[in-house]
Amino acid sequence: MKYMLLIYGAEDAWTEQEQEDCMLESMAICDDLEAQGKYVAASPLHPVSTATSLRLRDRRVEVTDGPFAETTEQLGGYFIIEVEDLDEAISIAKRLPPAKKGTVEIRPVFPLPERDKVGDKSANRTEDTPN
Amino acid sequence: MSSGTNTQIDQIYREESGKVLATLVRILGDLDLAEEATQEAFVAAVTSWERNGIPQNPVAWLISTGRFKAIDAIRKRARRDELEPEVQRRIDDIQSANLSFAKRDIEDDQLRLIFTCCHPAIDRKVQVPLTLREVCGLTTEEIASAFLVPTATMAQRIVRGKAKILAAKIPFVIPNAEALPERLDAVLSVIYLVFNEGYSTSTGDSALRAELSQEAIRLARILAGLISNSEVKGLLALMLLHESRRLARTDAQGDIVLLEDQDRQLWDQALIGEGRRLVSEGLEMREIGFYSVQAAIAAVHAEAQTPEETDWAQIVALYNVLVQIQPTSVIRLNRAIAIAMSDGITIGLDLVDRLLREGGLENYHLAYSARGELLRRLGRVSEAREAFQHALTLAKQAPERRLLERRIASLT
Numbered sequence: 001m002k003y004m005l006l007i008y009g010a011e012d013a014w015t016e017q018e019q020e021d022c023m024l025e026s027m028a029i030c031d032d033l034e035a036q037g038k039y040v041a042a043s044p045l046h047p048v049s050t051a052t053s054l055r056l057r058d059r060r061v062e063v064t065d066g067p068f069a070e071t072t073e074q075l076g077g078y079f080i081i082e083v084e085d086l087d088e089a090i091s092i093a094k095r096l097p098p099a100k101k102g103t104v105e106i107r108p109v110f111p112l113p114e115r116d117k118v119g120d121k122s123a124n125r126t127e128d129t130p131n
Numbered sequence: 132m133s134s135g136t137n138t139q140i141d142q143i144y145r146e147e148s149g150k151v152l153a154t155l156v157r158i159l160g161d162l163d164l165a166e167e168a169t170q171e172a173f174v175a176a177v178t179s180w181e182r183n184g185i186p187q188n189p190v191a192w193l194i195s196t197g198r199f200k201a202i203d204a205i206r207k208r209a210r211r212d213e214l215e216p217e218v219q220r221r222i223d224d225i226q227s228a229n230l231s232f233a234k235r236d237i238e239d240d241q242l243r244l245i246f247t248c249c250h251p252a253i254d255r256k257v258q259v260p261l262t263l264r265e266v267c268g269l270t271t272e273e274i275a276s277a278f279l280v281p282t283a284t285m286a287q288r289i290v291r292g293k294a295k296i297l298a299a300k301i302p303f304v305i306p307n308a309e310a311l312p313e314r315l316d317a318v319l320s321v322i323y324l325v326f327n328e329g330y331s332t333s334t335g336d337s338a339l340r341a342e343l344s345q346e347a348i349r350l351a352r353i354l355a356g357l358i359s360n361s362e363v364k365g366l367l368a369l370m371l372l373h374e375s376r377r378l379a380r381t382d383a384q385g386d387i388v389l390l391e392d393q394d395r396q397l398w399d400q401a402l403i404g405e406g407r408r409l410v411s412e413g414l415e416m417r418e419i420g421f422y423s424v425q426a427a428i429a430a431v432h433a434e435a436q437t438p439e440e441t442d443w444a445q446i447v448a449l450y451n452v453l454v455q456i457q458p459t460s461v462i463r464l465n466r467a468i469a470i471a472m473s474d475g476i477t478i479g480l481d482l483v484d485r486l487l488r489e490g491g492l493e494n495y496h497l498a499y500s501a502r503g504e505l506l507r508r509l510g511r512v513s514e515a516r517e518a519f520q521h522a523l524t525l526a527k528q529a530p531e532r533r534l535l536e537r538r539i540a541s542l543t
Binding site: 001084085086087090091106108 | 250252298299300301302304306310
């Protein structure tokens with residue numbers, strides 16, 4: 001079962017030193033998860049001041065500066081883990097340093113059919129199409 | 132079809148379907164599928180037991196049949212949309228799952244289900260009905276009418292809870308030692324809410340409410356049998372001590388009889404004995420908590436043969452501990468009343484008035500009726516009447532309103 005752990009927090013809550021410590025600690029947790037086969041992906045994000053939002057309305061592309069919604073807690077990074085169940089996801093989320101300052105939102109990842117199987121189907125479709 | 136077998140099956144359904152469901156949930160790992168399988172097992176029982184008689188161990192029969200029905204359902208569904216190897220793996224898992232009918236194993240399964248339904252990732256508003264539905268086997272209609280909520284609303288909450296369990300994959304497990312205390316708190320508060328809903332004098336079917344309290348006690352007993360914890364003992368004791376007064380707390384007309392006016396002969400001494408034993412067991416564990424202190428207070432009341440014999444000093448001492456644990460306005464109000472009884476009405480009244488000035492109790496009718504009672508005892512009749520009348524504007528439930536009206540009428 002895959003879960004995405006979304007890290008939310010106030011961006012000004014961290015000193016530079018804290019940020020660096022957090023990064024190192026998070027990387028150590030990732031190494032640990034990888035050794036247990038529970039790591040899928042993880043990354044911090046640049047601050048929201050670098051964000052760009054895009055929307056398609058009436059066939060027009062609207063590109064704007066900043067995040068879609070202004071909130072005090074910003075999305076600052078994510079982890080994707082492969083674990084047994086929600087309790088295990090919670091026990092990993094508990095270890096993440098940002099949990100002390102912000103919020104870790106745990107979301108189950110909606111499983112899609114495996115890529116290669118989808119690929120097979122489209123391959124079949126091409127074969128069916130007369131040349 | 133003999134009505135005898137049917138009646139027996141009805142009874143087995145009421146008493147045992149929770150166990151069947153809990154074990155099937157563990158084996159199948161899927162709440163909806165387990166519910167469906169439980170229903171089908173009972174449907175199969177009606178025909179089979181009528182023909183062959185009721186088996187020695189009906190629960191074992193129902194679980195085995197339910198498992199078989201579930202495998203059947205998975206196969207049928209698979210023909211439509213799933214891939215064969217995955218289905219086969221799932222069926223293998225189900226077939227190799229431990230199938231024990233030992234009492235302890237079945238209770239463990241019920242405990243797993245309780246922890247799942249009371250998981251902190253599930254909304255509190257959903258935890259209570261979900262537990263009543265899945266663990267206690269109450270119907271959605273029963274839960275809705277017990278909580279005075281439309282059935283559709285209650286059904287929606289239950290569906291939401293089940294969807295969360297499935298999508299977020301909340302496991303069916305007893306939490307490990309590290310997570311247990313926190314998780315246990317959630318379970319205890321759900322059980323206490325269920326009990327109080329059944330014990331309160333709110334409108335609705337009184338038989339149904341008594342059943343809610345019974346369910347809460349049954350759940351706490353299961354917990355107490357499996358987990359050695361002073362708060363579990365405390366909660367069970369607290370509920371037993373309240374329950375012991377059920378018959379005495381209302382009269383033939385369904386009107387409230389206050390503690391000091393109750394016929395103590397009607398108190399259930401067996402429940403009191405068990406409650407008191409649990410209180411002292413809990414205190415010996417030297418971990419005082421929210422429920423164990425309240426249970427100790429209830430035990431002091433239960434020990435008094437007459438209202439005059441009540442050891443109010445002891446009750447004040449216990450409230451002093453309780454306000455440390457949970458300093459809410461209501462608990463501080465109860466402490467003030469105990470002080471009035473122990474140290475003098477005027478001292479207690481001053482405390483009550485101070486609490487009312489602080490705010491937080493302005494919509495709590497019991498605060499004003501307590502004030503009225505203290506004023507009445509001081510002979511300040513017109514002020515007492517005013518306080519009772521104010522309480523009457525806040526009280527919503529008919530039995531509470533009738534009590535206040537009686538008290539106003541009796542003022543001379």
